[in-house]
Amino acid sequence: MSFVIFGPPGAGKGTYASILASRLRIAKISTGDMIREEIKRDMDLGKKIVDFVNKGKLVPDDIVIEIVKEAINKSSRKNGFILDGYPRTIEQARALDSIGKIDAVIQLGVPEQVIIARLSSRRICKKCGAVYNLRFLKPKKEGACDACGTDLYQREDDKPEVIRARLRVYESQTRPLIDYYKDKAEFINIECNSVDIPPETIVRRILRELQEKNLIG
Ligand code: AMP
Numbered sequence: 001m002s003f004v005i006f007g008p009p010g011a012g013k014g015t016y017a018s019i020l021a022s023r024l025r026i027a028k029i030s031t032g033d034m035i036r037e038e039i040k041r042d043m044d045l046g047k048k049i050v051d052f053v054n055k056g057k058l059v060p061d062d063i064v065i066e067i068v069k070e071a072i073n074k075s076s077r078k079n080g081f082i083l084d085g086y087p088r089t090i091e092q093a094r095a096l097d098s099i100g101k102i103d104a105v106i107q108l109g110v111p112e113q114v115i116i117a118r119l120s121s122r123r124i125c126k127k128c129g130a131v132y133n134l135r136f137l138k139p140k141k142e143g144a145c146d147a148c149g150t151d152l153y154q155r156e157d158d159k160p161e162v163i164r165a166r167l168r169v170y171e172s173q174t175r176p177l178i179d180y181y182k183d184k185a186e187f188i189n190i191e192c193n194s195v196d197i198p199p200e201t202i203v204r205r206i207l208r209e210l211q212e213k214n215l216i217g
Pocket of ligand 1: 032054084088092
């Protein structure tokens, strides 16, 4: 099983990919998470990429492709993988083609006002990376992670001017991938046009469609 979860920033890719990965016992490969880990480590690579991320720009293809290849190789011991946040350019999609076939692209359609509402109130656990939302997915105790109790923070790139930059990048560099995959993979189209649809409901829809297309057992 090899899936790509695809959609604009704030579509919920990471949240749904986490649930799907644990249900299907496959690896979740999130380039955004891996990139944030690198930045946290503050070694050469992290220092080189931090500015791209904080300005809402894409990290150069050669760096991301290297990171993702390694992660896919490591995931080979699992049943497969779901890619979250990759590919984001045609170049990245071509690199992925050279590794193997993608079975399905799970495409999330989300209106812009939902994206902005989600991203501007998103908070992340400093330690385990769990995602909360001050409006729709509140932690039990204000400012602390339910799972590990660590402080929550707002991502630098979830600030309003950076959100706008990320949306522009999505439109110009990432959306064209829908055409790229048209004849290469099955498409599962999921519309999420309200902020308060519980993640479980969306995941159930995705699983149902994957089953209907015989992509999972
Ligand atoms: P995400 O968590 O997926 O929203 O990613 C956060 C940021 O990490 C993006 O805005 C980019 O700066 C960087 N990033 C994540 N995935 C990629 C990718 N596939 N290609 C280039 N940059 C990426």
